[in-house]
Amino acid sequence: MAGHSEHPHTQAHDEHDNHTDHGPEGHEGHEDHEHGGHSHGGHGHGHGGHGHSHGVAADADRRWLTSALTLIVVFMAAEVVVGFAAGSLALISDAAHMLTDAASIVLALVAMRLAAKPARGGYTYGLKRAEILSAQANGVTLLVLSAWLGYEAIGRLISPPQVEGGLVLVTALVGVVVNIAAAWCMSKANRSSLNVEGAFQHVLTDLYAFIATAIAGAIMLTTGFLRADAIASLIVVALMLRAGIGLVRDSGRIFLEAAPAGIDPDALADRLVTTPLVEEIHDLHVWEITSGQSALSAHILVTPSGDCHAVRRDLQRRLREEYRITHATLQVDHLGEDDDQQLLQITDAATATAAEHCADSHGPVHRAGPHAH
Secondary structure, eight states: OTTOOOOOOOOOOOSSSEEOOOSOTTOOSEEEEEETTEEEOSSOEEEESOOOOOSSOHHHHHHHHHHHHHHHHHHHHHHHHHHHHHTOHHHHHHHHHHHHHHHHHHHHHHHHHHHTSOOBTTBTTTTTTHHHHHHHHHHHHHHHHHHHHHHHHHHHHHSOOOOOHHHHHHHHHHHHHHHHHHHHHHHTSOTTSHHHHHHHHHHHHHHHHHHHHHHHHHHHHHHOOTHHHHHHHHHHHHHHHHHHHHHHHHHHHHHTTOOOTTOOHHHHHHHHTTSTTEEEEEEEEEEEEETTEEEEEEEEEEOTTSOHHHHHHHHHHHHHHHHOOOEEEEEEEESSOOGGGTOOOOOOTTTOOGGGTOSOOSSOOEESSSOOO
16 A cells, blocks of 8 residues: 555544545555544545434433332431331331432432533543443442341341331332332333443332332231231342342443453454455444443455545444444555555464554454354
8 A cells, every 4th residue: 555654633622513525545554433424534524424323312302211210219208217216127228228228329320410521631532431431330339238238137037126117018018119210210211321221220120129129018918927028128128139239240341341241342343354356354342431332443454456534434324223232443455555655464364463453453364165163
């Protein structure tokens, strides 16, 4: 690829949706970005005309979350009073969990506001991962709280205190209604966001907990079996552990920049390398910027006579349509041209190694046909 030189990428901020491709067809090797239908080349910007779609508007998300927060805080205050009056650990644990519900929604609202801030300065992705921090905080809180409540519940199983079953039953039934209303409000928000999903899981877990507490109240009222209160608390603990582990696991994958769930990078590369004119793909990385927003980068080698621009557009289209990856950075080069500039050379597949392409290949080399990963 004669006469090729590196061009720094400059991010431009456009207020409209459609641009023509300003990059000259003669420029073969460069990096291109496509984010939400926006393709940024080394010489210009090609915007495909499809805007961003995130399901629910941020303002609508905030309204629904605020409605749920109001319901939870008002009921939580009443439940604390009734829980101590009835001597019920199940009610107190439900109230404690509702406190984490309220905290999780507040965190979600703050994180949403931070994530909406535009990218600037050193934060080139903006503060989108504030949502993941919020989700991880929610998960850790659930795990810590479940450990404390589990300890208390085991103690009550061994030596059950006197509990007013009637108060427990009535309060738990009201709690079921309140949590159904709060869960309904939150289901209207954009649950594809791990941040919103974390807060929703808090409320949903609390709903199940109130159902268990209501059953325990009915048992204590009709049979006098006081250990039912501690058993209900242990059911709450199990639900909290399940939700907390899921949130910590999912947020941890994003922080560790693992491939998005459901995407196998090797299988993805093997599919892309079958694209016409593509000879090799290496240095492929795929990760999530935040929940529901995947990104990919890769080095693509095409045949010497191939049109790099056409190949890049075809690959980005496939990534968008087949994998919903709309932020793709692809460095596209020709094979075997201009040895003086030390362009990457393709070698025989049987003898090629990652070291022939770069000092640190960051993953396997993908070519058409069977190959090792």
